[in-house]
Amino acid sequence: MFGFSQIWVADFEYGTSPDDGQPIPRCLVAREYTSGRTFRVWEDELLTLKGPPYPINEDVLFVAFNVRAELSCHLALGWDLPVNVLDPFVEFYRVVNGIWHNPFGKGRGSKGLIAALQYFRLPHLEAVEKKEMQELAIRGGPWNPGEPQALTDYCQTDVTALTLLFYKMVELGLIDWSRALLRARYMSALTRVERTGTPINVPAYRAITTSWETIKNDLIEEIDKDYHVFEDGSFKESLWERWVAQHGLAWPRLPTGRLELEKKVFRDMARSYQAVAPIHELRASLGQLKGDKPGLIINGDGRNRV
Secondary structure (H helix, E strand, O other): OOOOOEEEEEEEEEEEOOOOOOEEEEEEEEEEOOOOOEEEEEHHHHOOOOOOOOOOOOOEEEEOOOOHHHHHHHHHOOOOOOOEEEOHHHHHHHHHOOOOOOOOOOOOOOOOHHHHHHHOOOOOOOHHHHHHHHHHHHHOOOOOOOHHHHHHHHHHHHHHHHHHHHHHHHHOOOOOHHHHHHHHHHHHHHHHHHHHOEEOOHHHHHHHHHOHHHHHHHHHHHHHOOOOOEEOOEEOHHHHHHHHHHOOOOOOEOOOOOEOOOHHHHHHHHHHOHHHHHHHHHHHHHHHOOOOOOOOOOOOOOEEOO
16 A cells, blocks of 8 residues: 555554663554554563564565654664655644644644644543553553553554544545655654764753852843843843833834834844844843752753753
């Protein structure tokens, strides 16, 4: 079908290692699209397999929603990645991005599996039930009676739903095959990039974070001496508005009449008015580190991963 001898639709449930941020596969369900042949594999058996239970050679297609998760599980288990991959998440995003706001999703433009199923009016689990099962996978063992069965059943429900979604998108002619396979090749490459992570100079990073208040105060003192728009380490909108008026700048305003101070506006104004640039750079620098909560997760191997 579609030039492939087999099409495997798959889903993993997994936790995350606290040491290196890598996935810990809990279970796998994979279904062959045409024959319906299905594998249900629990975590203890997964660890004994030297490769996936389904073929991944050049005449087979591997389908998963937001496929980076499934491919990262492949890598965590020491398995090779499939030669041909298709990601309905990417293809759904291509179809609706910019033209559809999901009224049921979390945040504007949610494009998760439930959103895709809702868009095409296909059956799906409720978001609450899905979240409960995801939290169970994250928690991991020791397992209570019935939990492995429940988690694997949930995993199979996602595979069933994804199979329906894939069929619907194919039926409606929404899969541009040559480009879809190319986009999924990028997702495969991105999976390897994310697994590798970004190396961090941990001693330098710790030195910055532990000395942040001193660095912050020194930065403000050095830059703000020419502006006087900070008080007690905080940028003051009223003082900035006074500075803007004194220098006759045509600064954008909100409907309420207040100055528009979003990052993009500040950046654009800094490009237009050279005198604004130092304050823009100072605000940007201060925003990148937040005291003891810098927003940068460093795994045990000294690397940052998404």
